[in-house]
Amino acid sequence: xxxxxxWVLSLLSFALLxxxxxxxxxxxxxxxxxxxxxxKQHVLPLxxxxxxxxxYQGFADDKVQLDRYLADLSQVTTxxxxxxxKDEQLAFLINAYxxxxxxxxxxxxxDLDSIKDLGRFFSxxxxxxxxxxxxxxxxxxxxxxxxxxxxxxxxxPRIHFAVNCASVGCPALRNEAYVGSRLEAQLExxxxxxxxxxxxxxxxxxxxxxxxxxxxxxxxxxxGWQGYLSLEQFxxxxxxxxxxxxxEMQMLRDKSMPIRFLDYDWALNRML
Numbered sequence: 293x294x295x296x297x298x299w300v301l302s303l304l305s306f307a308l309l310x311x312x313x314x315x316x317x318x319x320x321x322x323x324x325x326x327x328x329x330x331x332k333q334h335v336l337p338l339x340x341x342x343x344x345x346x347x348y349q350g351f352a353d354d355k356v357q358l359d360r361y362l363a364d365l366s367q368v369t370t371x372x373x374x375x376x377x378k379d380e381q382l383a384f385l386i387n388a389y390x391x392x393x394x395x396x397x398x399x400x401x402x403d404l405d406s407i408k409d410l411g412r413f414f415s416x417x418x419x420x421x422x423x424x425x426x427x428x429x430x431x432x433x434x435x436x437x438x439x440x441x442x443x444x445x446x447x448x449p450r451i452h453f454a455v456n457c458a459s460v461g462c463p464a465l466r467n468e469a470y471v472g473s474r475l476e477a478q479l480e481x482x483x484x485x486x487x488x489x490x491x492x493x494x495x496x497x498x499x500x501x502x503x504x505x506x507x508x509x510x511x512x513x514x515x516g517w518q519g520y521l522s523l524e525q526f527x528x529x530x531x532x533x534x535x536x537x538x539x540e541m542q543m544l545r546d547k548s549m550p551i552r553f554l555d556y557d558w559a560l561n562r563m564l
Contacts, residue, residue: 321380321472322368324387326361328469330354335467336563341481342489344464345563348401351394358398362391366424373426380472382446387469389435389455392423396432397458397560406558407458418457441512449512449526450479452505453486461492461503461557487533492554495540499550500527507553524549 334350337343351358365388373381393407396417400410410417418432425435440451456465463486470478487493492503506513506523513526520526524544527534531541543549 320372321376322364322384324361324383324469324471326357326364327387327391330358330361331465331467331469335465337464337467339489340485341464341466342485343460343491344467344561346394346458346465346561347563348394348397348560349563352398352401355398358391358395362395365391368426370426377472378445379475382440382448382451383470383472383475385435385440386451386454388423388425389432389440390465392435393432393456393458396420396422404560406560408558441509447515447517448479449509449515449517450483452509452512453482454479456561458561459557460559460561462561463492463505465561484530484533487530488535493534495536496552499552500534500540500544501552501554504553504556506551522547523551 330351334347334354336345336347338345365384368384373384376384396410397404397407404410407417410420416433418436421429421431421434423430423432423435426439428434430439436451436455440446440455453463454466454470456462458465463482466478466482468478486503494501510523513523514521518529520529524547527536528541528544531544536544540549
């Protein structure tokens with residue numbers, strides 16, 4: 293039997309080491325299965341997923357399972373998190389935001405009509421520090437604005453169509469967990485579904501009427517992600533879900549399309 297040359301053995305060793313490292317890394321990826329099961333059971337898609345209604349009573353009935361998932365999120369250390377691929381990190385943070393938002397609603401369920409009912413005179417519910425995550429007690433604002441938007445790691449404006457503020461005006465709470473291996477497809481689908489929803493984005497009396505999300509976070513769509521340096525450029529690439537005519541698209545290119553922002557509906561996205 294012919295012996296393998298040393299350089300061949302060396303290549304095989306490196307290949308096996310890479311394979312084992314990949315398998316070990318995959319084994320350490322966080323499992324969002326508990327959250328996925330809860331979402332599938334208690335989130336009802338409407339209009340093909342353009343909107344969803346949340347069965348908060350169902351979440352309340354399954355609070356033990358929700359608490360177990362939140363506890364598992366809290367066990368992740370910063371070194372573990374930092375070792376994950378970027379898409380796994382972002383999926384983890386989006387799921388954490390959405391799960392703890394549901395948990396916050398349950399603190400007063402069913403005696404509330406809006407997440408804003410959980411705020412105080414001098415503070416909003418989003419600024420409340422109650423989330424044990426990555427070694428600190430954090431707020432929802434910390435997760436969204438510091439860990440996601442404030443990090444140079446992600447810079448993806450489509451997160452605004454994935455994080456959910458428990459309100460009718462928000463983009464839909466997706467009825468499955470975000471996962472790193474499919475995050476790109478999930479974020480793209482959420483973006484298109486949100487832009488297809490004529491209650492949130494539409495042409496109205498010759499003006500482009502958009503969700504207030506585009507007013508509050510306009511800068512995120514103009515920071516150069518995918519080459520977009522203006523909101524108009526971003527919208528042009530999504531002209532199909534917006535159902536824009538060729539004339540309306542040209543107006544966007546010329547920046548002559550009037551844009552107004554719709555009032556936000558803060559009513560709870562509860563199941564009716």
